[in-house]
Amino acid sequence: MQQYFERVDWQGLKLPSAERRQRDSSKSFERSVEVWKDWIHLKKELVTSQA
Amino acid sequence: MLAGLNCTLDEWLCDSFAELIEEMELWKWDDATGDFWSRLRLAKALQQSNISFTWAEQLYSRLASVHITGKLSWAAATRSIRECKMRIERIGGSRLDTDSEVWGLDQTTEELMWAGEAAMRKSIPALRQAGYDSISDLPRIQQSYREKALEVIPPAMRICAKSNGEQRVHVLIPVVQGLSQK
Numbered sequence: 001m002q003q004y005f006e007r008v009d010w011q012g013l014k015l016p017s018a019e020r021r022q023r024d025s026s027k028s029f030e031r032s033v034e035v036w037k038d039w040i041h042l043k044k045e046l047v048t049s050q051a
Numbered sequence: 052m053l054a055g056l057n058c059t060l061d062e063w064l065c066d067s068f069a070e071l072i073e074e075m076e077l078w079k080w081d082d083a084t085g086d087f088w089s090r091l092r093l094a095k096a097l098q099q100s101n102i103s104f105t106w107a108e109q110l111y112s113r114l115a116s117v118h119i120t121g122k123l124s125w126a127a128a129t130r131s132i133r134e135c136k137m138r139i140e141r142i143g144g145s146r147l148d149t150d151s152e153v154w155g156l157d158q159t160t161e162e163l164m165w166a167g168e169a170a171m172r173k174s175i176p177a178l179r180q181a182g183y184d185s186i187s188d189l190p191r192i193q194q195s196y197r198e199k200a201l202e203v204i205p206p207a208m209r210i211c212a213k214s215n216g217e218q219r220v221h222v223l224i225p226v227v228q229g230l231s232q233k
Contacts, residue, residue: 001174002224004167005186006202007160008128010220012210 064125123187136164181227189222
């Protein structure tokens with residue numbers, strides 16, 4: 001495992017593009033139909049548990 | 052439901068929902084359907100990265116308690132290695148029949164993609180048990196820019212083309228109970 005971690009791209013992780021990529025993936029995710037369906041389901045569940 | 056999120060994050064070595072979203076790139080859609088949280092893939096944790104969320108913000112109070120602020124997850128740190136492995140596997144390659152030179156990898160590095168990942172997944176529960184919740188908690192050595200004998204990771208394993216792949220940081224795996232030294 002020590003050797004495995006020595007292949008981690010620490011330089012790449014420090015680049016701002018890594019954060020931008022994360023932001024882009026979340027936005028495209030939010031727009032998907034599947035997520036909307038789950039979101040509606042989750043909202044109902046939260047309302048029920050709060051009541 | 053939040054307990055389910057915790058389990059999903061643990062299983063996939065992620066510290067937050069934001070990490071889980073990133074992790075999705077390595078999954079096929081079918082892999083993600085069995086679990087509500089992995090299927091949902093909505094990330095409140097991104098708020099911690101100053102990312103403006105729209106409807107997902109409404110979940111903040113429910114998800115905030117399971118985030119670890121400012122730390123790099125095991126999954127995020129090793130994702131570029133696992134992405135390289137995924138690319139090999141998606142074109143039908145495997146540990147046994149892949150010509151490492153085609154990918155610009157040496158034999159040891161290629162074998163590590165499989166063996167190292169397996170070792171990591173096996174070892175992380177012991178590390179967590181010992182208080183090392185993320186890779187950011189491990190002791191590390193920073194190499195000075197004056198040192199010339201730097202290791203450079205192969206381009207196929209780098210996060211992006213802008214990375215020069217120079218290894219100036221070395222994390223050290225501590226000796227903890229239940230962790231094999233192999």
